[in-house]
Amino acid sequence: MGPSTSGLGKIFRSARQALDLTQGEVGRAVGYSASAISRIERNQMRVDLATRLRLAQELRIPPERVSGFPAAAGPVIATVGSVPMPDEEDAMRRRNLLGALAAGATAVVTGSGTAAALPAAAWDLGDVLFRLPSAGPAPLQVLASGTASAREAFTAARYSDLGNSLPGLLAAAEATRDASAGRARQQANAILARAYVLASELAAKQHSDAAWVAADRALAAARASGMPIPVGEAARVLAITMRRSGSCSSAVRFLTTEAAALDPAEERTGAVRTTLILSAAYSAASGGDRTTALALLDEADESVERRPQAPGGLFTVEATKTQVDVYRIGVHNTLGTPDEGVELARGLNIGLMPTAERRARAWTDTARMWHALGNGQEAFAALRLVEQEAAQEVRRPALRALTSNLLYSPARPPGLREFAVRTGAVPA
Known part of the structure; x- marks a missing residue:
């Protein structure tokens, strides 16, 4: 059984008082x-995960x-945009919107103006x-065109x-959302949800x-859109942040709940559902739950066998047999059984994966497998293929540490x- 909701309000109240904040300031x-x-x-108000976070x-x-x-039951405040604002805050938002109108949006989206001209180092988004x-x-x-271009940059x-x-x-x-x-x-x-994803x-x-x-904002915007595919995409990235904070079992519960809400028979929602199951499998492995991780991978396998070709447009993960096998290698690496991924790795045709980012990630999991097995030569060969596919990928902190x-x-x-x-990875 999960924790009672009766203690949740106390957690929020105690933390607010410790920071000497008023309810109005937090609001x-x-x-x-x-x-x-x-x-x-x-x-007296049960709130969903995005709100709690x-x-x-x-x-x-x-x-x-x-x-x-x-999870909250019944009516829930799901997004900032859906909540009536106090008069003072509403007036401030109107002033901000009027100021933004003068700036013009096309230059911001296309990069033809100065608003988007941040230095290259700013891609670690931070503040x-x-x-x-x-x-x-x-x-x-x-906006849709700008988001498509942003996705193309990511997948490349x-x-x-x-x-x-x-x-x-x-x-x-x-x-645009605020003015619509x-x-x-x-x-x-x-569109906003996809950009925050x-x-x-x-x-x-x-x-x-x-x-x-970003993941929290993505899920709030996705829920406000009422569209299941953006909700699924946003739920996946939020669960990744939960897993990386150590909340692996919570990530699994969250992902499987969101997956259950998607129709497996409908082509696009079925593909998103499979990506949620794959992420849940990796989260279970990160928490040391081998049984759940492998069971979820088997479920994803069955899903892609029923629908072998996933539609394009998912952000990072395609619902294909090759993608499931890559996840299986990663799960075995995480569980400490990398030897169980060797035959899978030898049978992969990574070159057929649809994007440079996914190919680089597949070679990364392969490099980690060989490194865990003590085969530095094969691990280095895989790292060189990561660099060949995506030069910026191999400079990520995790890849530099592996190198x-x-x-x-x-x-x-x-x-x-x-x-x-x-x-x-090392200074010159």
């Missing part, structure tokens, strides 16, 4: 009224303390998410390009805490030192 920070915060603290972030509560509570540039509303078609592993474009894209999408109503608002929320993916690659912020470990192993493969210098 303004997360987009709620003081009375809503009061009801949450008195356990937003409050935890503001109140400096470890996310695992609030993530394991039962950028809290200081988005000014932007005005943009046509939905322009052009992370610097993506990091430079995301702040402007997010600012324009938020301004009805169906247009739902569509703007879906990319921001979370990018931050996660740098082991940045900004991944939490450094190989460099100081007893048997150093020829050329490894030069590779380590070239990729930033």
